[in-house]
Amino acid sequence: MSLSSIAASQSTDSIALVELAKKTRASALRLGMLPTEARNQALEAIAQSLEGATSEILAANAVDCEVATAEGIASALYARLKLNDNKLKEAISGVRDVAELPDPLAVVQLNRELDEGLVLQRITCPLGVLGVIFEARPDAVVQISSLAIKSGNGVILKGGKEAIRSCEALVKAIQQGLQQVGIDPAIVQLLTTREETLQLLKLDQFVDLIIPRGSNSFVQFVQDNTRIPVLGHADGICHLYVDKAADMQKAIAIAIDSKTQYPAACNAIETLLVHHEIAPDFLLAAVTSFQSKQVELRGDQRTLEILNIKPATEADWSTEYSDLVVAIKIVDSLEVAIAHITAYGSRHTEAIVTEDVQTAATFMTQVDAAGVYHNCSTRFADGFRYGFGAEVGISTQKMPPRGPVGLEGLVTYKYQLVGNGHIVASYTGDRAKSFTHRDL
Incomplete structure (x- = not known):
């Protein structure tokens, strides 16, 4: 041709x-x-x-x-x-x-x-x-x-x-x-x-x-x-932060659901942030649940001292896997967790697990995302689940x-404006009329 x-x-x-x-x-x-x-x-x-x-x-x-x-x-x-x-x-x-x-x-x-x-x-x-x-x-x-x-x-x-x-x-x-x-x-x-x-x-x-x-x-x-x-949105890089005041079983259930309920979804978590004070107990308790769901775990250096898993690289923090893979990072404080989310998050959906109401309030106020959750799975970020019928x-x-x-x-x-011969000139000059601006 x-x-x-x-x-x-x-x-x-x-x-x-x-x-x-x-x-x-x-x-x-x-x-x-x-x-x-x-x-x-x-x-x-x-x-x-x-x-x-x-x-x-x-x-x-x-x-x-x-x-x-x-x-x-x-x-x-x-x-x-x-x-x-x-x-x-x-x-x-x-x-x-x-x-x-x-x-x-x-x-x-x-x-x-x-x-x-x-x-x-x-x-x-x-x-x-x-x-x-x-x-x-x-x-x-x-x-x-x-x-x-x-x-x-x-x-x-x-x-x-x-x-x-x-x-x-x-x-x-x-x-x-x-x-x-x-x-x-x-x-x-x-x-x-x-x-x-x-x-x-x-x-x-x-x-x-x-x-x-x-x-x-x-x-x-x-x-x-x-x-x-x-x-629309380009990325779905979502985080779950497990605070030092988290309920252990609640945190495990939320983490598993957020990652595995539908891993290809844009509201599935890609990174798990864990407070250092709870990290050993939480990670050792959670690893079996993750492995039973065939989730590949990758961790930072501090995580590797607790779990025998694949090392995480810098690229992992900015990767949307859309698969049964999760990167784990141990953090020293709420402030460090928020800073990590600010640096790598996509402003989609972020969640915290904690029983400390003030910590949760700080997280939900300071994290910049379309959805910020406390003690529930990120998978709730959905028009149908919000009662919108669909999205x-x-x-x-x-x-x-x-x-x-x-x-x-x-x-x-x-804006629809209905009058009866009204003109703007009536509202200007020395003998201008006044607007009533009255809500009906």
Whole structure:
């Protein structure tokens, strides 16, 4: 194929994607005008459609997993890729949970009289069109689509190549559910090629928010190649600090759950910090539990004096394993633990185990992260567990939304001002009227 032919083909593909985005935007405008009941009915239709397509979806996922295994997929990615009946049922349950949530649209956040007959309101409304790019997480299709529909947004999805068959089966079922209740299926679109990803990042006229879900390098690539606002997080380097006043059994249970309940998750711990006064007893008691879960332990020099394990290197403190590996460091104080988290943490989720209320308060105040926990597993950092129904992702940025992003992160607001011939000139000059600024 000649260079001119390749250029023509790329141009044609780009035009096609622009038209797709235009259709999604138009569909989103109509969706955002529908009453709460209509959007909830759409979610129930989607849930039923997914249930009816379960065998087709799981068969598609089985092929994806087989191909990915043959290509040597990493164990962490495989864990995210794999769908089973229970995982799919949980995702479908999440759709119905979203339907039960309060409607985030048309909420009056401010109702203020500026002057008699001049009333200002701030009212929530959809963002418009979401562009969501993710790696090896087919269940994300269900979570994101349900949140988008509930919040009146259109969504353009781009899954990883390893999950293409799974994503196609899921989107097909979702679109069929939408059609059953008379909603344009263009509200949920699926892209399948890398070229489309690059083109999507250029559609700042039609896409209002990009949400990347994947590796650090992947998220950084997205952030560096678009003018569209980006919501998400690059790393999930989470810590658990076991304080000298920790309850031993409680600390072991929390550490095991935080590492092994789902090690591929971004809210699993990668580093275990242990106060030196409790370190010998805690580590000797915990090592059996970790080994029973096939966790590889790596430790600093002080840890190696207690446990016969692999030495940790400097790189371990800044590594997101997403696997059954944990690095252990013994620290002399709460202040040193916080300093380590400040230096190496990703502002995702950090936890402390202690029975000292003041120590816990200091930790939770001084640690800068989207989630800071006391005496519980970091695995609770999840939109479903927070009661959001589901999440489109977790944001570690300082500006809101922060942490697991559910419906509230997918709406914005507009100011609506209604008067009766009011003009600004009436409020200027020597005989200016005064504003009442009265909340109604």
